[in-house]
Amino acid sequence: MNIVSTLRNSRLTVAASVAVFALAISACGNGSDSGGGGEDKAKAAGITLVKPGKLTVCTHLSYKPFEYKEGTKVVGFDVDLLDLLAKDLGVEQEVISIEWAQVTSGAAYQAKKCDMGMGAMTINASRKAAIGISDPYMDATQVLLVKKGAPYKSLEDLKGKKVGVQADTTGKDYATAASKKIGFEVVVFNDLALQTNNVKSGRVDAAINDNGALYNFVQGNPDTEVTAEFNTGEQYGFAAKKDDPSGTKLLTKFNELLAKAKSDGTYNQIFKKWFGVEPKK
Secondary structure: OOOOOOOOOOHHHHHHHHHHHOEEEEOOOOOOOOOHHHHHHHHHOOOOOOEOOEEEEEEOOOEOOOEEEEOOEEEOHHHHHHHHHHHHHOOEEEEEEOOHHHHHHOHHHHOOOOOEEEEEEEOOHHHHHHOEEOOOOEEEEEEEEEEOOOOOOOHHHHOOOEEEEEOOOHHHHHHHHHHHHHOOEEEEEOOHHHHHHHHHHOOOOEEEEEHHHHHHHHHHOOOEEEEEEEEEEEEEEEEEOOOOHHHHHHHHHHHHHHHHHHHHOHHHHHHHHHHOOOOOO
16 A cells, blocks of 8 residues: 555465455445346446455455444445445445455456455556556555654654565555665564554654555554655555456446546545545645
8 A cells, every 4th residue: 555555476375365364354335235136237337246246345454544344344435435336336345355465466356356456555557567447536645653752754864763664565665765865774564553553662663654544543543643744646546457348347437436426525525534624626
């Protein structure tokens, strides 16, 4: 994995990773009940879903407020946006948590584990070469998380220190490039929770990740703060199988629904629900 990246093993390795990390979780979104009606509507649109009556979406939990578990449900900004598509197709959204690299490399779609991928995924050239990507649905950037009161206001202040990053993210790419110039150590964590909690514990002096996720973390952890933003000019998109008729149709339909949601105010309502403010114009 902004108001707030990405990332290949052999076929056997991918299969093993899926077996170890896969966790199917019902998103319980706004889509209508599964069944023949939804399946027929998808087929009529030229879309073949990996599970009849389901829009199966892969991600790597947890990445609050974009996708995370609340009780037995997966909720979040990304979930609500893809529910627009599920509802239009007359199906339910189901979320599967797997290794993030499989979402961004295209392995998950090739293995027919899911129809689409989500996860505050920055659109970049390497991902475009591997997967189909929707129109941008949100602007993004990277920020610096530190303990409250720590003297780190810029990356230059972290020379000789440790900076935590999340594996397979654009934040990791950004920090790695900066570390070669400035001279801080990059420490890689597998997920957002490990990264942020290691800032709190003091194992690392700071962390770099998307601003939406880290500002959200600070709200619930007042002993931390964001002290710098880096204008990386990123945008988020949703993923599907590249050069595939069903994947292409899913992305085209989502793009149409996104444009409609932005014009009729639905997008602003969903944005404000998860970020507390309407998006900047």
